Amino acid sequence: MPEIDRALVWFRRDLRMGDHAALSQALSRARRVHCVFVFDTELLAALPSRADRRVEFIWHSLAELNRSLRESGGGMIVRHGRASDEIPRLALELGVNAVFANRDYEPAACERDDAIAATLSLAGIRFQCFKDQVVFECDEILTREGKPYSVFTPYKNAWLKKLEPAHLAPHPVRAAKGALARPPSDSFPTLGDLGFERTNLLELPVPTGMSGAERLLADFLSRIDAYHERRDFPALKGPSYLSVHLRFGTVSIRRLVGEARARSGPGPETWLSELVWREFYFQILHHHPRVVGHAFRPEYETLEFDNDPAKFAAWCEGRTGYPLVDAGMRQLNRTGYMHNRLRMLTASFLVKDLHVDWRRGERYFAERLIDFDLAANNGGWQWAASTGCDAQPYFRIFNPVTQSEKFDAHGDFIRRYVPELTQVPPQHIHAPWRMSALQQAAGCMIGRDYPAPVVDHEAAREITLQRYARAKAAR
DNA sequence: TTTTGAGTTGTTCGA
DNA sequence: GTCGAACAACTCAAA
DSSP: OOSEEEEEEEESSOOOSSSOHHHHHHHHHEEEEEEEEEEEHHHHTTSSOSSOHHHHHHHHHHHHHHHHHHHTTOOEEEEEEOHHHHHHHHHHHHTOSEEEEEOOOSHHHHHHHHHHHHHHHHTTOEEEEEOOSOSSOTTTSBOTTSOBOOSHHHHHHHHHHHOOGGGGOOOOOOOOTTTBOOOSOOOOOOTGGGTOOOOSTTTTTOOOHHHHHHHHHHHHHTTGGGHHHHTTOTTSOOSOOOHHHHHHTSSOHHHHHHHHHTSOSHHHHHHHHHHHHHHHHHHHHHHOGGGTTSOSSGGGGGOOOOOOHHHHHHHHHTOSSOHHHHHHHHHHHHHSOOOHHHHHHHHHIIIIISOOOHHHHHHHHHHHOTTOOHHHHHHHHHHHTTOSTTOOTTTOOOOHHHHHHHHSTTOHHHHHHOGGGTTSOHHHHTSGGGSOHHHHHHHOOBTTTBOOOSSOHHHHHHHHHHHHHHHHHTO
């Protein structure tokens, strides 16, 4: 017997129909369930361009989710406005007794949800959030002293030790006939209605929605055993490419962890470890919200940067003269995705070769990555900048030429994104400025067809080491 | 409380 | 070309 007459399920970063905690709860506890998604004008206004692949990804995924809901007798109400206005307004319009959502852990989202909960409660409407986005929430994995972990390996060990099959059980979504409410209007906004334009998302192509996630997952599972061997080589199809789906919840984390756990061997284990990293950084952000805008390790708050606008622009546009760095940046600009190895390399290069503040690079990634996640992006940048957990500046200055020789030995990836270097033979493609004048004349003149290196790595490295030592000594 | 072992993803140097 | 050690000491987490 339903305890609630009407409930509203507010979808945010959980754009799927199956294994959905809030929807599952609503269907089992309410007689009638409405579904809503809000294109939040406060978030959309902050985007750098009116052509945004994330908005388009959401739009396609939402359209598919709407079709699924309609097949079950319901449908998605889509609003365009401030979520803090739209959700309470809609809840009152529909006369619901409760609003259900899956918990979001980002500081801004927590504030928004607290405000909405307060507004709703004035109207006697309950706002209830559920664990769905993670296997373990921020306070579930703690040291024996009850404190949050700040080192990954012990965190991961504790995480794996705690994991039981029950944690991965899907939240069933069963809609009895008539349980899902049909929206009063079946109008679904176009991208143009939202003030956005089409991007190259579908040409890339990036498969969207639940079906896209399923397709990618099936493909990845056929090569998961080689994941640990292939994932570091950007020219290879090594990764799962599921990050954007995890970001917008078109597949559940329980499903992915379940697939990893159903297999043994170094491939699945390495991949599972990446999924644990995701929760590690969620947890770091939750317990240390100051990492947004500040070094996790306070001693590196005083690091000196040059912030040379010309060097920053060269980095952004992929014309630093270091081919693999440029290839990575051009991949990001052209597709909204960058291979993980290249995220590390380009980040290290910006901070430790160009001496630009890591926060500028963090923001550039935030504006462009289709799979952007605040916690992971911040954690990644602080790791690369050696200001984060496990800061080791002496260890972590990538040599852009060595990385290129190691991870793109034949230059296949470089040639894909830096066509100027197509004619350059493999032995010179990692450092084309070392070619003789005769060789350059044959295919690529450095300084004319492709930029000369914007900095000398050796010299930049020495300056970096000095600055980190100084910052540490000054604390 | 003290001690001990370890710390995502590297690079360089010298044998 | 390949290998192991040093990098520089510190903090974290567990015993």
